[in-house]
Amino acid sequence: INYGYFGKQLSKEYDLLIHLDADCIVCSSLDEMLQSKVQIEGSLNFGSEFMKENNIENKTFLLTILYEDYVTAGVFSVRGEEFWDHWVNLIKHARQLNQVENDTFNLIFHYGNYSTHILDKENVFYGTQSIYKWKRFYLDGERIMCDGRQVRVIHWAGGGKMKKLNYREVGIPEKVCER
Numbered sequence: 001i002n003y004g005y006f007g008k009q010l011s012k013e014y015d016l017l018i019h020l021d022a023d024c025i026v027c028s029s030l031d032e033m034l035q036s037k038v039q040i041e042g043s044l045n046f047g048s049e050f051m052k053e054n055n056i057e058n059k060t061f062l063l064t065i066l067y068e069d070y071v072t073a074g075v076f077s078v079r080g081e082e083f084w085d086h087w088v089n090l091i092k093h094a095r096q097l098n099q100v101e102n103d104t105f106n107l108i109f110h111y112g113n114y115s116t117h118i119l120d121k122e123n124v125f126y127g128t129q130s131i132y133k134w135k136r137f138y139l140d141g142e143r144i145m146c147d148g149r150q151v152r153v154i155h156w157a158g159g160g161k162m163k164k165l166n167y168r169e170v171g172i173p174e175k176v177c178e179r
Contacts, residue, residue: 007019007078007083007084007087008081008084008085008088011078011080011081011083011084012081015079016033016034016077016078016079017077017078017079018030018033018076018077019073019074019075019076019077019078020074020075020153020155021074021075021155021157023074023155023156023157023164023165024074024075024127024153024154024155024156025153025154025156025165025167026152026153027144027151027152027153027154028143028144028150028151028152029152030077030152030153032119032122032124032126032152033077033119036077036117037079037115038079038114038115038116038117039078039079039080039083039114039115039116040076040077040078040079040083040108040109040112040114040115040116040117041076041077041116041117041118041119042071042072042073042075042076042105042109042116042117042118042119043071043072043074043075043076043118043119043120043126043127043128043129043153043155044068044069044070044071044072044118044119044120044121044127044128044129045070045071045072045102045127045128045157046061046067046068046070046128047128047129047130047131047132047133048129049131049132049133050131050132051067051068062097062103062106062107063107063111065106065110069110069118070102070106071102071105071106071109071118072102072105072127072128072155072157073101073102073105074127074128074155074157075119075126075127075153075155076105083108083112083114086108086112087104087105087108090104090107090108091104094107119152123148123149123150124149124150124151124152125146125149125150125151125152125153125154126152126153126155127153127154127155127157128155128157130146130151130154131154131155131156131157133146133147134167134170134171134172135170135171135172135173137151137172137173137176138173138175138176139175139176139179142179144176144179154167
């Protein structure tokens with residue numbers, strides 16, 4: 001997949017593009033993305049549960065990018081056309097990378113000349129950070145919460161290795177599922 005071609009065409013018509021993989025459930029407003037002024041925003045890829053389970057602490061995943069700072073190409077926003085040109089060209093020449101679209105997105109996010117922001121470093125979950133914490137989801141009024149943080153997006157990342165969007169079967173409390 002090369003998301004860039006589609007994104008480049010849309011970026012000529014819109015100031016802001018928000019990308020959500022098809023295996024995402026949007027649970028609330030995306031205010032941080034809508035109100036931001038930075039060029040690229042992304043959500044973290046590796047959750048704390050994954051890092052604990054795999055004994056990962058401050059290890060690099062790609063070049064000098066730590067696991068804890070690696071963002072996913074599954075949930076992000078971009079302002080401007082320049083990023084899309086950069087991504088399209090980099091993907092063409094980076095087929096040897098393990099996670100082609102994620103790795104190239106990270107190279108641009110961390111080393112490109114763009115203003116960036118990691119969404120999950122705030123008091124919210126925007127994707128894979130809430131994976132495997134599902135049983136701890138609860139409602140606070142209309143807001144879906146986990147560990148004191150609002151769940152804005154649930155991203156079922158992991159390729160074809162996991163059953164997708166099975167929110168009732170993974171132990172998310174029924175009241176949260178109903179919401």
